Amino acid sequence: MCNNFVGNEFISPTSSSKPEYIPVYDPSNGDLIGQAYNSSGSDVDSAVCLASLAFPQWSQRTIKSRCAILLRFHSLVEKYKGELASLITLENGKNRAEALADVAKGNETVEYACSLPQLAPGRILEVSRGVTCQDFRTPLGVVASVVPFNFPFMVPMWTLPIALAMGNCVVLKPSEKVPLTSNRIAKIAREAGLPPGVLTVLNGGRECVEALVDHPAVRALTFVGSSPVAREVAMRCRGRNKRCTALGGAKNYLVALGDCEPESAARDIVTSFAGCAGQRCMAASVLLLVGEQELLLDMVLEKAKHIPKGLEQGCMGPVIDGVANQRIRDYIRRAEENDVEILLDGRSWSAPKGHWIGPTILLHTDRNDRAFQDEIFGPVLSVLRVNTREEAVAIENASPYGNAACIYTSKGGEAEWFTSRFRAAMLGVNIGIPVPREPFSFGGLHGTMSKYGDADITGDGAIEFFSTRTKISTRWPLAENASSSVLSNNADHANFSGQM
Numbered sequence: 001m002c003n004n005f006v007g008n009e010f011i012s013p014t015s016s017s018k019p020e021y022i023p024v025y026d027p028s029n030g031d032l033i034g035q036a037y038n039s040s041g042s043d044v045d046s047a048v049c050l051a052s053l054a055f056p057q058w059s060q061r062t063i064k065s066r067c068a069i070l071l072r073f074h075s076l077v078e079k080y081k082g083e084l085a086s087l088i089t090l091e092n093g094k095n096r097a098e099a100l101a102d103v104a105k106g107n108e109t110v111e112y113a114c115s116l117p118q119l120a121p122g123r124i125l126e127v128s129r130g131v132t133c134q135d136f137r138t139p140l141g142v143v144a145s146v147v148p149f150n151f152p153f154m155v156p157m158w159t160l161p162i163a164l165a166m167g168n169c170v171v172l173k174p175s176e177k178v179p180l181t182s183n184r185i186a187k188i189a190r191e192a193g194l195p196p197g198v199l200t201v202l203n204g205g206r207e208c209v210e211a212l213v214d215h216p217a218v219r220a221l222t223f224v225g226s227s228p229v230a231r232e233v234a235m236r237c238r239g240r241n242k243r244c245t246a247l248g249g250a251k252n253y254l255v256a257l258g259d260c261e262p263e264s265a266a267r268d269i270v271t272s273f274a275g276c277a278g279q280r281c282m283a284a285s286v287l288l289l290v291g292e293q294e295l296l297l298d299m300v301l302e303k304a305k306h307i308p309k310g311l312e313q314g315c316m317g318p319v320i321d322g323v324a325n326q327r328i329r330d331y332i333r334r335a336e337e338n339d340v341e342i343l344l345d346g347r348s349w350s351a352p353k354g355h356w357i358g359p360t361i362l363l364h365t366d367r368n369d370r371a372f373q374d375e376i377f378g379p380v381l382s383v384l385r386v387n388t389r390e391e392a393v394a395i396e397n398a399s400p401y402g403n404a405a406c407i408y409t410s411k412g413g414e415a416e417w418f419t420s421r422f423r424a425a426m427l428g429v430n431i432g433i434p435v436p437r438e439p440f441s442f443g444g445l446h447g448t449m450s451k452y453g454d455a456d457i458t459g460d461g462a463i464e465f466f467s468t469r470t471k472i473s474t475r476w477p478l479a480e481n482a483s484s485s486v487l488s489n490n491a492d493h494a495n496f497s498g499q500m
Contacts, residue, residue, distance in 0.1 A: 001021070001034065001035055001037075002024070002034055002035065002036040002037060002179040002180065002183050002203050003037050003203075004037055004039060004043065004047065004200070004201060004202050004203060005183065005186040005199070005200060005201035006046075006047045006050060006197075006200050006202075007050055007196040007197055008190050008194070008195070008196040008197070009196075010183075010186075013037055013043070019037060019038075020037075020038040021035035021036060021037055021038060022035065022036045022037075022038050022176045022203070022204075022205065023035055024036055024091060024176075024177065024178075024179060024180070025321065026090055026091070026093075026354075027091075027092070027093040027317075027318040027319065027320050027321060027354060027355045028093055028311060028317065028318050028354045028355075028356075029353045029354045030322075030353050030354055030355070033090060033091065033180075034091075034179070034180060036176050036179040036203040036204070037203045037204065038176075038203070038204045038205060038207075038208070039202045039203055039204035039207070039208040039211075040204075040207060040208075040211075041207060041210075041211040043202065043204075043208070044171075044202060044208055044211035044212055044215060045211070045215065047171065047200045047202055048142055048171060048200075048212075048215050048217050048218060049217065050196075050197050050200070051142045051169040051170075051171060051197050051198070051200050051217075052141065052142055052169070052217045053197060054169050054195060054196060054197025054198050055139075055141055055142060055168075055169045055197075057195070058167060058169060058195060058197075058198050059138075059139045059141075059167040059168070061167070063116060063117050063120065063165060063166075063167070064117045066164060066165050066167065067113065067114045067115075067116060067117055067165050069164075069192050069193045069194055070110055070113050070114050070161050070164065070165060070192075071114045072192040072193060073110060073161070073188060073189055073192035073194070074107055074110045074111055074114060076188045076191055076192055077103065077106075077107045077110065077188060078107065080184070080188060081100060081103045081104070081107075082100075083184070084099075084103045084153055084181060084184060085099035085100045085102070085103055086099070087152070087180045087181045087184055088102055088103070088152050088153060088178075088181055089311055089317075090180065091152065091177070091178045091179075091180050091181065092149060092150070092152055092177075092178050092181075092317075092320065093277065093311070093317040093318040093319070093320065093355075094276060094277075094311075094317055095310070095311050095312060095313055095314070095315050095316065095317050096311065096312060096313050097313040097314070098275065098276055098317070102151050102152065102153050102154045103153050103154075105154045105157075106151075106153040106154035106155075106156070106157030106158075107157065108437065108438060109154075109157045109158060109161055109162070109438060109458055110157055110161045111438075112161075112162075112438035112439065112458075112459070113161035113162045113164070113165045114161075114165075116162070116165045116166070116463070119439070119460075119463070120137055120165075120166065120463050120467070121136075122134055122135050122136030122137065123135055127473075129478065130475055130476060130477070130478045131473065131474065131475045132473070132474050133471065133472070133473050133474075134471070134472050134474075135469045135470060135471045135472070136469075136470055137166065137463075137467035137468065137469060137470075138167070138467060138468050138470050139166050139167030139168045139466070139467055139468075140168055140219040140220050140243070140466060140467065140468060141168065141169070141217065141219040142168065142169045142170075142171060142217050142218050142219060143159075143163050143168045143169070143170055143171070143218065143219055143220045143221065143222075143466060144170070144171040144172075144173065144212045144218050144220070144221045144222070145159040145160060145163070145170060145171070145172050145173070145221070145222045145223075146173045146209055146212070146221065146222070146223045146224070146225070146233070147172065147173070147174055147175065147182075147224055148175050148224050148225045149175035149177040149178045149279075149320055150276065150279045150280055150281075150320075151280070152174070152175075152178040152180075152181035152182065153181055153185070155224055156172055156174070156182060156185060158222075158224075158442065158457050158458045158462070159222050159457060159458075159462060159466075160172060160185075160199070162458070162462040162463060162466060163462070163466045164194075164198065164199070166463065166466045166467045167467075168219075168466055169197060169198050169199070169200070170198070170199055170200070171200045171201075171202060171212060171218065172185075172186075172199065172200065172201045172202070173201075173202050173203075173204065173208055173209060173212060174201065174203065176203060176204065176205055177320055177321065179203050182201050183201065185201070186199060186201045209223075209233070210236075213233060213236045213237055213240070213242070214236075214240065216240075218242070219242065219243065220242060220243035220244065220465065220466065221233070221237055221242065221243070221244050222244070222245045222246070222247075222457060222465075223244070223245070223246040223247065223453075224246075224247045224281075224457070225246075225247075225248070226248060226249055226375075227248030227249040227375070227401075227449040227450070228248075229248075230246035230247060230248035230249075230451075230452050231246070231248065231449075231452050233246045233452075234246040234452035234453045235452075237453070243453075243454050243455075243465065244452070244453040244454060245443070245451075245453040245454055245455050245456070245457055245465060246451070246452040246453045247281070247443060247444060247450065247451055247452075247457060248401075248444070248449050248450050248451065248452065249281065249375040249377070249401060249403075249449060249450065250281045250282070250283075250285070250375060250401050250403035250404060250444065250450050251285045251286065251373070251374070251375055251399050251401045251403075252272075252282060252283065252284055252285050252286070252401075252403055252404040252405060252406075252424075253284075253285070253286045253288060253392075253395070253396040253399070253404075253405045253406070253422075253424075254269060254272065254284045254286065254287045254288065254405075254406045254408065254432055255288045255290065255389070255392045255393075255396070255405070255406070255407050255408065255418060256269075256287065256288070256289050256290065256293060256296055256408040257290050257291075257389070257407070257408060257409045257411075257414055258290065258291045258293060259409055259410045259411055259414070260296070260408035260409050260410060260430070261408075261410060261430075262293075262295050262296045262299055263299065264430070265296060265408040265430070266296055266299035266300045266302075266303055267303060268408075268430065268431065268432045269284060269287060269300050269381070269408075269432055270300055270303045270304050270307070270359070271432065271433070272284035272406075272432030272433050273285070273287075273304075273359070273379060273380070273381040273432075274304060274307055274316055274359040274379045274381075275316075275433070276317075277316055277317055277318065277319050277357075277378065277379050278319075278376070278377065278378045278379035278380060279319060279320065279324075279377055279378065280433075281403060281444075281450075282403070282404055282426070282433045282434070282435055283377075283433075284381060284406075284432050284433075285375065285376070285380075285381070285382060286372065286381075286382045286383075286384065286395075287300070287381055287382070287383045287384075288384055288385075288386055288392045288395060288396070289383065289384070289385045289386070290386055290387075290388065290389055290391075290392055291385070291387075292385065293385075297343075297383065300361070300381075301343055301344055301361060304344055304359040304361060304381075305344055305359070307358070307359055309349055309356060309358065316358070316359065316379065318354050318355045318356045318357075319355050319356075319357060319378055319379075320355065321355055322355055324355065324377065324378065325355040325356075325357055327376070327377075327378075328346075328357050328360075328376055328377075328378035328379075328380060329347055329357065331370065331371045331374070331376050331378075331380065332345070332346070332347060332360055332362070332371070332380065334370060334371070335362050335364075335369060335370075335371045338366075338369060340362050340363065340364055340365075340366075340369055340371065341362070341363040342360070342361075342362060342363075343361040343362070343363050343383070344358075344359055344360055344361040345358075345360060346358030346359050346360035346379060346380070347360075357378065357379065358379065359379045359381075360378075360379060360380045360381070361380075361381050361383060362380065362381070362382050362383065363383050363384075364382055364383065364384045365384075367384060367395060369382070372384065375401070389414075389417070389418070393418065393421045393422065396422055396423060396424070397421075397422075397423040399423070400448060400449045401424075401444070401448055401449050401450045402423055402424050402425060402444050402445025402447075402448030402449075402450045402451070403424055403425065403426065403444040403445070403448075403450040403451075404424050404425075404426040404427070404428065404433075404434055404444075405418075405422040405423075405424040405426075405427055405428070406427065406428035406429070406430075406431060406432050406434060407419065407422075407427075407428070407429055407430075408430055409429075409430070415429045415430075423445065423448075424444070424445055424450075425443060425444050425445040425446075425450070425451070426442070426443075426444070436458075436459070438458060438459050439459045439460055440459050440460075441455075441456030441457065441458050441459035441460060441461030441462065442456060442457050442458045442459070442461075443455070443456030443457055443461065
C-alpha cells in the first residue's frame with residue numbers, strides 16, 4: 001500500500017471516507033504488486049501547506065548544512081542500491097543491470113548536488129571606484145517535480161537533490177505506475193536526516209498534478225512525460241506566472257556514414273533502440289543510412305535478433321503495461337499494411353502473461369510513414385536509406401521534436417559538419433544515447449515538442465531554475481572624500497562660531 005509521505009510519515013487518507021487507490025502491476029507477468037493512493041486536491045493543499053511551514057527553517061540553514069544531509073543520502077543510496085534495483089525491476093520491468101544503472105546515474109546527480117557549496121556561491125565585484133555589485137541565490141519556496149515511469153530513481157534525482165540543496169522544499173509526484181521506488185526514496189531521505197516537510201511524496205493521477213500546478217504556494221514545477229501533457233502543463237503554469245520546465249517526447253535520429261566502424265556502430269545502435277525496451281526519451285527511433293551499407297544493417301539485425309527475453313542482465317524486459325504493448329503492436333501492424341518491410345518482428349515475443357514485445361526493425365521507403373514520424377516509445381527502429389548527407393540532415397531538421405541526434409563516422413570533419421547542422425539539443429558522435437553528465441544539463445531544444453518551459457533540467461540549468469538571483473549594488477564614501485567632508489564641516493563650524 002503506497003500512501004502519501006507527508007511530514008516524514010506515511011499517512012493514511014483522511015480526505016475521504018472511501019479513499020481511492022490505483023492498482024500497481026508487475027509488467028513482466030501482470031500480477032498485482034501494490035496500490036497507490038489517488039490524491040485529491042485537498043490532499044495536495046494540506047501537504048503543500050505543511051511543506052510551506054517547513055520552508056523557513058530549511059532555507060535558513062547554510063547550504064553546507066543542507067548538503068551534509070544529501071551526502072548521507074548518497075551514502076545510503078549506495079548501501080541500498082540492490083534493494084532499489086529490485087523495486088525498479090519489479091514495478092518497471094528493467095533487467096537487473098539496467099535497474100542498477102538507473103540507481104547509479106541518479107546517485108551521480110546527488111553527488112553533484114553535494115558539491116553545490118563550491119558551485120553556487122554568489123559573486124562580488126567592484127564595478128567602479130567605491131561601488132560594488134554582488135549577487136546571491138535565494139530559494140523559491142515549495143517546488144514540485146512530476147516524474148514518469150521509465151526511470152523510477154534517476155529522473156526524480158534530476159531535480160530533487162539540486163532543489164533541496166538550493167534550499168527549497170520539494171513535492172515529488174511519481175508515476176502512478178511505479179510508486180514503490182519513490183516510497184523507498186522517502187524512507188532513505190528520512191533516514192539521512194531530512195527534516196519533516198522538506199520532502200513530500202504525493203501519489204495520484206491527473207487531479208493531483210493539476211492541483212500542484214494550480215496551488216499558489218507551489219512556486220515552480222518540473223514535468224517529464226509525453227509532449228501533449230508537457231505542453232498543457234507548461235501553458236497552465238505560464239498562465240499562473242509560475243516557473244516551469246516540461247520535457248516532452250522525442251524522435252531521435254542516428255545517421256551512419258559509410259566510413260563508420262560497423263561493429264561498434266551496430267552495437268551502439270542496438271543498445272540505443274532496444275535498451276530499457278525502448279522506453280526512454282533518448283532511445284534511437286530512426287537510423288538514416290547514407291548509402292546502402294548492407295554490412296552495418298546486417299550487423300544491427302544480427303545483434304538485435306539475439307537479444308534474449310527476460311529480467312536478467314543482457315536480456316530485454318517487458319514494456320510497462322498492456323496499453324503500451326498494444327500501441328507498439330498497432331504501429332507495427334499499420335506499417336506492415338503500408339508495405340513497410342519488417343526486417344525483425346518483435347511481435348513473436350507474445351506471452352500469455354506480461355507485456356512482452358521484442359526488438360523490431362522496419363525498413364522504410366517513405367519518410368511519411370506514421371511509424372517513421374511518431375514517437376512510439378518502444379523497441380522499434382525505423383531504417384531509411386538516403387543518398388547524401390544533406391538529405392539526412394534535411395530529414396532530421398524537419399522533425400517537430402528536437403531532443404537528440406547522433407552521427408556515426410570515423411572522420412572528425414564529418415562529425416563537425418553534422419553537429420553544426422543537426423536541429424536537436426543533445427548530440428552524439430559515435431554515441432547513440434548522448435545523455436549529458438553533470439555539470440552539463442539535460443534537455444531538448446526549446447520551441448520544439450521535446451521541451452516546453454524555462455530551463456534545462458539537472459546540472460547548472462537546475463541551479464538557475466531552483467533559485468532566484470538577488471542583486472545588491474553598494475556605494476560607500478571614499479576615504480579621502482570622507483576626510484574632506486570632515487574638514488569642511490569643521491571649517492564651517494569655526495566660521496559659524498566666530499560670528500556668534
